[in-house]
Amino acid sequence: MSKRLGLVIDQERCIGCDACTVACKIENNSIGHWIQVETRNVSQKDTPSGQYPDVRFEWLPRLCNHCSNPPCVAACPNEALVKREDGPVIYIEENCDGCQACIAACPYNVILYNQDKNTIEKCNLCVHRIDKGIQPFCVICCEGQAIYFGDLNDPDSVVSQKIASREGFQLIPEAGTNPSVFYCPPKPRNRL
Amino acid sequence: MSVNNNEIRKIRTACPAHCGIDACGILAHLQGDRIIKLEPAEFPNKIDRRICLRGLSSLDITYHSDRLKYPMKRVGERGQAKFERISWDEAYDIIVENFRSIADKFGWRSIGWVLGGPGAGTTKFGAYLRIASLTQSTRVSAWGYGDAGLPCGSRVIFGSQFPYMYLFGKFWQRNWPELLVVWGANPGESMPLQTMRKIMDAKEAGTQVVVVDTRFTVTASKADEFLGLKPGTDSALALGLMNVIFQNKFYNIEFIREHTNGPFLVRSDTGKLLRGKDIGDKKANSYIIWEETSNSPKPLRKKNVQSASITGTYDVNGIECKPAFQLLKELTHEYPPEKAAEITGVDANLIIKLAKKLGTTHNVTFFTYMGFTRTYHGDISLRGLCSVASVTGHVATSFSSGYLPAVLNWDPFLKAVPDKPSFHRLGILNLYEAVISGKPYPIKALWFSFINFLNQCVDHNKIINEFYPKLEFIVQTELFMTPSARYADLVLPVCSFLEFSDFVSHPYPYVQLQQKVIEPLYESKSDVNIVAGLAEKLGYGDYFKGGEEAMIDMITNHSSLEGYNRETLGKGAMLLRALPEGGNFPLNFRTPSRKIELYAEQLVEDGQALPVYLPPIEAPITPGDKKYPLTFIQGHSRFRTHSMFSNIKSLLKLNPEPIVEINSIDAEARDISDDDIVTVFNDRARTTLKARISESVGPGVVNITEGWWIDQFKEGSVNHLTHDIINPVQNKIYEPNMHMNDVAVEVIKYKEGE
Structure with missing residues (x-):
């Protein structure tokens, strides 16, 4: 079976620090933030939900889901977006004419338009690193050690184990995209 | 140059930012003479590899266009930030002339070294202690700017600083x-x-x-x-x-x-x-x-x-x-x-x-x-x-x-000449009175290093109106024209951490070398070399021979660090020796x-022999009974280390401006909506900024994270609101603390022109 490279992000360990956002921008020299950390269930970032003192924070780093059925690839008229056999959905800058059809097609709102270049930009799963056998930059810079990278098709990989043991879930499963980015929900509290 | 410009060299160093004990190992990628990237460096134990969003952004400090590039002397009024470029030689001459004339009139102890948080750095702090010791001038301890309360309590109950x-x-x-x-x-x-x-x-x-x-x-x-x-x-x-x-x-x-x-x-x-x-x-x-x-x-x-x-x-x-x-x-x-x-x-x-x-x-x-x-x-x-x-x-x-995992050799810094008296010592909150009223003795000149004094210390208006005017001479070493540097008479450009070497005694259980990655940019110098240059002019040059390297050797020269030196540490972080088998230090106090x-x-005489509950001095913890009914506290922000990183664009993009967090109940009572501009005030002063309705604080409490620079507020700043009240018991035990989280305020919607 071929590889299906992807990420697992553990919300239990995510402290919402934005280091992934900063790391990604530096590594990829991007215009926008390819990973953005959302504070769940509230309208303002870094405000808790609920009423003091019964409140909670839940962070969700959002990035390209490297879908198995990527609508962006289907929508792109120029072969600027490619689904690699081993999983990553990558964009090829020189093929992009900035039509933004992919942005409209993506249900996750994680493809950005780069006005300076009139191209789109998004997470490439650090293929320039993983092809050399090193982990994506966000993984090694994650303060909470909450991001795992690996082969989702290998049942023994850390990512597969996390998904199995921690009820890993995908975003917007009803879109039928079958993302290669999974999330592990926060664990229930062991109250006094 | 023989080096191939495209070749990337990697140098391991360590981030000494004032989070201090995190002290992330940093691998700097160098192309030619420019650092192009920083990444987390390896540690002997793989799981300790780490970096944070600030450490990642450090190049934005090193290569910031606002860096101070050369020594400058003030030409306008203090605070106006009008300066004129001078040479290092001129700068040293001005310092020596001022120090000598002040020392002639008031003695060397009237010259103080205000040293803030050196973070994980050691020799940059040590060098100043050494010159203070040699000149028998005054070391102003910065524990009191927020970090003396805990040592006071710890000294009483456990007999240790921490x-x-x-x-x-x-x-x-x-x-x-x-x-x-x-x-x-x-x-x-x-x-x-x-x-x-x-x-x-x-x-x-x-x-x-x-x-x-x-x-x-x-x-x-x-x-x-x-x-x-x-x-x-x-x-x-x-x-x-x-x-x-x-x-x-x-x-x-x-x-x-x-x-x-x-x-x-x-x-x-x-x-x-x-x-x-x-x-x-x-x-x-x-x-x-x-x-x-x-x-x-x-x-x-x-x-x-x-x-x-x-x-x-x-x-x-x-x-x-x-x-x-x-x-x-x-x-x-x-x-x-x-x-x-x-x-x-x-x-x-x-x-x-x-x-x-x-x-x-x-x-x-x-x-x-x-x-x-x-x-x-x-x-x-x-x-x-x-x-x-x-x-x-x-x-x-x-x-x-105590705090430090390894015993470091501080003796050469605390007491440069073993059989001679060393520096005098003043707590930073005691400094206010020493400058303003001359008690216990007058302070006439201050040298500030790695401290953004005006920004970070209590009662802004008192500093501006009563403190600074009493000082005859102010020197500041800095990377940027901070709110404090604007009030200096002489500003000296200092290196970022990638431009000099230091010994870093963190993070537990490791020690590391902060290795110089590039030569100092512009005319900047490391603190050690700034002190060494001054020492030369004052006739103490011999005590600083060998610069940064010699200082590192001095500090590691201790039996607990045998085998740990610049050479061995140059290869990477070193694990401190494990305790002997079954080892546990006996409980000693x-x-x-x-x-x-x-x-x-x-x-006993203070009525505090037991850990009694005494209400805060200002925080109105009982609602409705005070003129200023809200307690103002200052949390820390991950986007800054105190006031460092406040001017970094990449981080400002994620966290653009100061906000005051206020509970929904308090906001509703004051007709305040999310993102409204509000004024936070008390009898001392006011500050104006954006409101964020947040359940992160309970009713009766408002929070503004510390470290924003004064000019980033619409008016005022956090320390416009704080007070310099001294707790006499703390003064007696150790040194008095600044009570930044014990401040009463009221919040109202901001109205233009009021």
Whole structure:
């Protein structure tokens, strides 16, 4: 079976620090933030939900889901977006004419338009690193050690184990995209 | 140049930013003479590889277009930031001329070195101490700008500058407890790597985590239980917990007898400890216990300590006495859970549950830091926490020498010439009076290094109107034209951490070398080299020969660091030696009694022998009874290390401006909506900024994260609102603290022109 490279992000360990956002921008020299950390269930970032003192924070780093059925690839008229056999959905800058059809097609709102270049930009799963056998930059810079990278098709990989043991879930499963980015929900509290 | 410009070289260094103990190892990628990238460097233990969003952004400091590039002297009024370029030679001449003329009139001690947080750096701090020592001038200690409250309390109860090794030494060795109580600290933002990661590792391994804080923080969000208490009421919570612990006999009597002064008899008439002389013992100063086996008072001995009574009232030669523990117990009678709940705002059931858990759990770790001690009685807050840990026996030690994991050789800096007197010492809050009123002696010139004094210290208007005008000469070493640098007479450009070498004694259990990656940019110099240049002119050049390298050798030259030197450390972080087999440092306390002092005899006259609850000095914890009904606190932000990184564009993109967090109930009462511009004010001053309605603070509390530069506010700043009130007890124990989290304010919608 071929590889299906992807990420697992553990919300239990995510402290919402934005280091992934900063790391990604530096590594990829991007215009926008390819990973953005959302504070769940509230309208303002870094405000808790609920009423003091019964409140909670839940962070969700959002990035390209490297879908198995990527609508962006289907929508792109120029072969600027490619689904690699081993999983990553990558964009090829020189093929992009900035039509933004992919942005409209993506249900996750994680493809950005780069006005300076009139191209789109998004997470490439650090293929320039993983092809050399090193982990994506966000993984090694994650303060909470909450991001795992690996082969989702290998049942023994850390990512597969996390998904199995921690009820890993995908975003917007009803879109039928079958993302290669999974999330592990926060664990229930062991109250006094 | 022979080096191929495209070739990338990698140099391992360490980030010494003032988060200090996180001290991430950094691998700098160098192309030609430019650093193109930073990434987390390896550690001997793979899991310790780490970096944070600020460390990642460090190149934005090094290559910032606003860097100060050359020495400058002031040509306009102070504060106007009008400066003129001069040479280093001219700068040194100006300094020497001013220092000499001031020293002639007022003595060298009227010249002070205000050294802020050196972070994990050592020699950059040491060099200033050395020149202060040589000139017998004044070292201004910066503990008092927020970090003296905790040492005051720790010195009283444990006899050490810090309580850390006693409370959580084992935790840092990844020895996970069943229950972890994080009290008054937010490592999730201020120590995400060295501590927060471990908290999450522990939790994953099954540790139950409780967070006690005045704010619902990142750390609190990972807790199994959050106890949200009103600012400055920590000791009431501690007394409430002990009330339940004592009522249910959950205390650890063996531990109390062995390691605390709980069994020591206290005279009811004087409050002083009963001594040998009072019962005719030949050792006049020995401590006396009530021996249960003989039912009589006896001097404390190793062999009778476990038969000491810790409760009851006794008649000793007509003097009524009680064991110190009995007095503590009686004090807690006044704080049943309901009363503690009323004062602290924490649900009484939660207090009972936590107390029972503390008393019935075998392995408990307390983690704490400075934040909650930045209230007027913050020292007692710490003693309250440590008392809870002590009576339940949850005190241990697994590394020695206090805060620093390794013993460093500070002697050459603290005392440059062994048989001569060294520098004078003033706490930073005592400095206000020394400058303004000349007490205890006048200070006429100040040199500020790695401190953004005006931005970070209390009572802005007092500094501007009363403090600065009294100073004849001000020098500042800086990277940027900070709010403080604007008031200097001379500004000296300093290197970023990638441009000089230093020894970094963190993170536990490692030591590292901060290796110079590139030559100093522009005309900047490292602090060590700035001092060395000045020393040359003052005739002390010999003491700084060899510059940074020689200073590093000086500090590592200690028996505990044999084999750790520039050469060996150049290859990477080095693990400190493991303890001998079965090793655990014995519990030793450097208090007067060599025990944990649940009862502090030195504070009897102050009414603080016990960890009493005394309300905050300004924080209006009872709603509705004060002119300024809201308590203003200053949390830490992950986007800055104090006032560092405030001017970094990439981080400002994520966190663009100061906001005041206000609870929905308080906001509604004031007709304030999210993102409204509001004014926070008290009698001292006002500051205007954006409001954020947030349930991270309870009703009655507003939070603005510290470190924003003054010019980033629409008007004012956090320290326009703070006060310089000195707690005399802290002044007596160690040095007085600034009480940044004990401030009363009101908030109103901002109206243009008002």
